[in-house]
Amino acid sequence: MGRGVSPPDRHLVTCKQPKMKMKKYCEIVDFIQKNKVDDVIPFLVKHFPEIKEDTLNNIYIQEVRRKVKKTYHRISAPEKASEIYERYLSKIQSGEPPEILVRMAKEMDYSASMLSKLILEQYLNADCPQITVGKSQINRLLRDTTLIEDRDLSFEVYLCLLQDDAYGPFADxxxxxxxxxxxxxxxxxxxxxxxxxxxxxxxxxxxxxxxxxxxxxxxxxxxxxxxxxxxxxxxxxxxxxxxxxxxxxxxxxxxxxxxxxxxxxxxxxxxxxxxxxxxxxxxxxxxxxxxxxxxxxxx
Structure with a gap:
């Protein structure tokens, strides 16, 4: 599972850290954008040792959320969503090992949790095309992936939620x-x-x-x-x-x-x-x- 944000220690209440100038913040964001690795936080800590790790992690999560917001409408467009779902089905049918959606999310530079939500919506719509899938139904399945009838999809969605620091019920x-x-x-x-x-x-x-x-x-x-x-x-x-x-x-x-x-x-x-x-x-x-x-x- 990802790092998330650590709960506070008592000493943090009055413990100040160095003020961050806009220039330093832009350097951190630029570093995040240029380093596409599975876990960028250790690299951030090494590159910016004067900044607390929890602060760097928080900036990273905010940047992920910002990026997802910018690309959400393009990825969730009907034709694009259908194409992504067909690609997922093809990988399942070819017998690829688990974490298919996690790998797809990395390739797309997108949130694993949000991708799993899109796939789940496509799955439900394909199963019952005459019924409009509601947000409450989707959120219920995300909160308890064992309710997803498709065993492979249930596990794939669960793995996405586990590793996503920015989105999904665990992150929330x-x-x-x-x-x-x-x-x-x-x-x-x-x-x-x-x-x-x-x-x-x-x-x-x-x-x-x-x-x-x-x-x-x-x-x-x-x-x-x-x-x-x-x-x-x-x-x-x-x-x-x-x-x-x-x-x-x-x-x-x-x-x-x-x-x-x-x-x-x-x-x-x-x-x-x-x-x-x-x-x-x-x-x-x-x-x-x-x-x-x-x-x-x-x-």
């Missing part, structure tokens, strides 16, 4: 688990400092739709900037993802609750921290330069 479970771990550690640090707050669930009970992970009941100052909320991101903050978060989440929080803090636990591109004066600051660890405000003070 790891991602959600790590996300919850970092949210837990954020809340642990707040409680340790006796900082009063409301979490996402408590805010939604009050009727808020878009909510940060934590809303502070009493504002804090971090590096001299007032913050009213904290958002935890168990990922690396690259330009595309941060721009999307700003548009879909962060400016909404700012409009509703005022200025806040985003923590990218796996680092971020330094140049993206450009909205401090507007009210959104970025960090890669729990802040240690905190100024507590006295709500009873008149000064």
């Amino acid at each position: 479970s790891i991602k959600h688990s790590v996300g919850h771990e970092y949210e837990f550690l954020l809340i642990h640090e707040l409680k340790k400092l006796n900082i009063s707050f409301e979490n996402e669930d408590e805010l939604r009970l009050k009727g808020y739709d878009k909510t940060p992970d934590v809303k502070l009941n009493i504002p804090l100052a971090v590096d001299g900037h007032v913050i009213n909320w904290i958002e935890s991101k168990a990922s690396f903050g690259d330009e595309e993802s941060h721009r999307t978060y700003l548009k879909d989440q962060l400016w909404s929080y700012w409009n509703r609750f005022g200025p806040g803090l985003v923590i990218y636990w796996f680092g971020f591109i330094e140049e993206l921290d450009e909205h401090r004066e507007k009210g959104i600051i970025i960090m890669d660890s729990f802040p240690n330069n905190i100024t507590f405000m006295d709500p009873l003070s008149k000064s």
